[in-house]
Amino acid sequence: MSHNTINILLIEDEDPHAELIQRAFEDQNSRAHIHRVKSLVEARAQILVQEPALIIADWRLPDGESMELLPNHHDPLATPIILMTSYGNERIAVEALKSGALDYVVKSPESMLDMPHLAERAIEQWVARAERARMQRALLESEAQFRLLAENASDMISRLWIDGRVLYVSPACETILGYTSEELTGTVSFDIIHQEDRPLVTTLFKGKSLDTTYTIAYRARHKDGNYIWLESSARAILDRKTGDILEVQTASRDITERKKAEKALRDAHDHLREAYERTIEGWVRALDLRDRETEGHTQRVTELTLKVAATLGFTEEELSHIRRGALLHDMGKMAIPDEILQKPGPLNETEWEKMRRHPTYAYDMLSPIAYLHRALEIPFYHHERWDGSGYPHGLKGEDIPLVARLFAIVDVWDALSTDRPYRKKMPRTEVIKYLRDNSGKLFDPKLVEAFMSVIEGSG
Secondary structure (H helix, E strand, O other), X not given: OOOOOEEEEEEOOOHHHHHHHHHHHHHOOOOEEEEEEOOHHHHHHHHHXXXXXXXXEEOEEOOEEHXXXXXXXXXXXXXXXXXXXXXXXXXXXXXXXXXXXXXXXXOOHHHHHOHHHHHHHHHHHHHHHHHHHHHHXXXXXOHHHHHHHHHHOOOEEEEEXXXXXXXXXXXXXXXXXXXXXXXXXXXXXXXXXXXXXXXXXXXXXXXXXXXXXXXXXXXXXXXXXXXXXXXXXXXXXXXXXXXXXXXXXXXXXXXXXXXXXXXXXXXXXXXXXXXXHHHHHHHHHHHHHHOHHHOOHXXXXXXXXXXXXXXXXXXXXXHHHHHHHHHOOOHHHHHOOHHHHOOOOOOOHHHHHHHOOHHHHHHHHHOOOXXXXXXXXXXXXXXXXXXXXXXXXXXXXXXXXXXXXXHHHHHHHHHHOOOEOOXXXXXXXXXXXXXXXXXXXXXXXXXXXXXXXXXXXXX
């Protein structure tokens, strides 16, 4: 990307999300200039005033869907668009990308804070894609123009028979693969493709639109025997009368370093996530050591919550956030004095008032950690009750987050089913009766039934 200012049009009607994205660009000292609008009408008016280098648009807007800004067909030269949505939906993602969106992002604090990197990568990808498209259009004008561009391109330009035999390859092949043009001409290109990637390449045009450019990444064997990563854009050249494929034209570049960087980034992300998970487990062990009367409670309620949540259709990613929230549900008790937390008998009203602050303490402790934002619903709201009698906010019914309503049932189940210093555990039948009696009062009745199905199914 050049050193000039990059004009980005942000279409977001929710102020907190827009502010988070704008702050992310400011924190990154980005060269981007963000012009924010709140609707499609405002967006179209702004585009007429100044065409942006990139559009970042919320999926649903007050006056329609931002899909309306996408081209009617996949035009690689159209203004690149990154679509955002508050929920993940594979069908929408596929539809957006097929319609011309450059990327599709599920809103989260992490993805919005990472928007400067996503935007930079999107523009770079668009520039590369647009450049390849312009190149290929020029190649189709005439054989002379094709040769002129190919001989001077840093990308490796090839013309292939449909069986993979090389008709022509530009001199860049020597820089990229180590072979001269003469060494590759007449050979079968599939022979130097890694055997695991060969089916992807050989079936590229089978069952697909033949007048479309496809871009794929695969491994190819260098002349020195090592494999490198190539990214190739391929397009079939058709006989205008019969529609048969005459040849395939490709433009390829070495993306080995990019692949290494992507792997390093994935590894770093995995290591960071692992570090976070170990840290969370360490916090839980520390709380167990401090509050021995509930030792083992956290692990039990976490496992049972995940078991019930899985039957309700939560995704794997959502279950990961639920797991973290369940593990950290009592984290706020770290701020409760020992004389209250470890008191062997019932608490008096003054002590209960202090104890009821632990959800707020948990929120204050954990909310600065972006990684845990989607896990905060359980620590913050698990003591809210269906009839509004809970704390810290006295929320009612479905105003209480779903996962917190579910966890409240599991938490009470475990508390009543285990011994405490000041009372013995209740029989299983009495705990079940207590939950059913308070269904629709303290607990979400639908979730009580879902919970009972799991409990009764497990014996």
